[in-house]
Amino acid sequence: MLCFCLSTLNTTHSQNQQELSPTLIQWGSCDPSVVNDTSLTCGFLDVPLDYHDSSAGTARLALIKANATGERRGTVFFNPGGPGGSGLAFLNDIKDTLLGLTGGVYDIVGWDPRGVGNLTMPGEIFCFDTLEEYEAFFNGTIELTGIEETGNFANASDVQALFNQAPIMQAKYEELGRRCLNSPNGRYLRYIGTAATVRDMVSIADALEGPGTPINYLGISYGTLIGSWFINVFPERVGRVVFDGVIDPVFFSTHETSLNVASLLVSTDTIYKALVTGCALSGPSGCAAAAEGDGPLDVDAKVQALLKAAYDAEKANTSVPITSGQIRVQLNGELYSPSDWSHFMNLVYPNLVKQVEAEAPDPVSPLLQSENIVPRHTTTNRRVTKRLGTVNNSPSYTLPAIFCADSPDVHGTTMTDVFEAVIAGTRNVSHMFGSAWPSPLYECSFWPVRSVERYGGPFDKTPANKILIASNIFDPITPLPRAQAVADRLGGNAVLVQMNGFGHTTLAEPSKCMEDIMAAYMVDGTLPANGTVCEADADFEVFDGVNTSAILANLLDGGA
Structure with missing residues (x-):
């Protein structure tokens, strides 16, 4: 695949960017189907589809702006991650948080990058016309059921069952790639990616603040x-x-994504232990999975028994409505947001128990019983929760369209290779979540296209201003060592602040300490000392009566 090196094209790009960028964006009301906060304004900006080939045509970016609440000092650009997160939707949801983090003295501007939403063009990537078409395509595969294993892949039959799916899943993913190329936005796949997004942000900045001006940016994940x-x-x-x-951009640019997912999961089992520890500390009044006198190990035993009962039920009847693989994926998703843990353990977990009890071929272990279980009217769909879009509830493939199109293009990797990495990751990195499937990251080895422009480094340039890096000590997908690597590479040009917390990004738990540090930096350029550690707010309760510091203290004492 063709790969332009951005670092050799800066001057040409700056000249072209100034010529192509309009001087004004017309701000107006936002599309109410996406944005319901009437204080926000929206607009559009046309940019080159390919910044090095004008004949490719133009893209159109959907923009959103929150006005500064104090004396305006400029603009801060925000991207919520994903990839595929909507800048419009996120700013609509967390406007006040972002204004607080930036001191209220900047306009906050977000945008839907290429491949995101239905207002930016090219928009969301759909490779199936309907949810039913998607489910029919993957019927009978782990894409819908998840991977069935009892932990650590200790059972040889589980290993063999997974390997038996390798040729099937490889053929499916290769056909998926062809479907995506033939989709309505398929011809744009080569123009979707991080390089284009970076250049687009510079175009927006040129239009709003003027060519050559400093660009302020807040990016998560x-x-x-x-x-x-x-x-x-x-x-x-x-x-x-x-x-x-x-x-870590160096790791991302040099390692094949599909074979290295486990390296992202180094904190997941610890965060799971934090969840069951918090549940046990709260007790039966605050957590339905805990009985009187239960410790973290007791709560964990109930979760493990639930997974085993679902596993046994699926082995007896492959048509059961809920599998252990699906439960594992759902539980993995909960690790991202501790503010949801109480809801999951008090409402979702009891419902899962009821469903597994109903499908179990034999009486369920007493470990699953709890006097606090409350029947729920909601159900868990057999299909593993994936990436639901807006076209007939069809799954979106924007994440691989961006992430995989930027990743190394290694030829010859087979699904057997991927499965071997999954097994090794489950045995050696995350016993609980190494086998969580599906994940868009596993599609990268079989994704059919790479972006026309990608950047492979160097990543130790000297920026005009020092930057601030933040990380939780326990993050389920962007672990602290990656933040440390980026900070070390930048040396004196970056400061890393850690937060004693759980979840994905420091926004997962409120911290006045972290908020003050970010605001001081954004307003005055003040950076904290290296080695600064923040705590989550003491009044933020993960479970009733249980805050983050209590969970951390009990983890250090042994936890689960």
């Missing part, structure tokens, strides 16, 4: 990869930049 490419391709344009929940 995948948004930190955008940020890393930005500060290294356009170091002279760096204003005040914050990364939170960090992807």
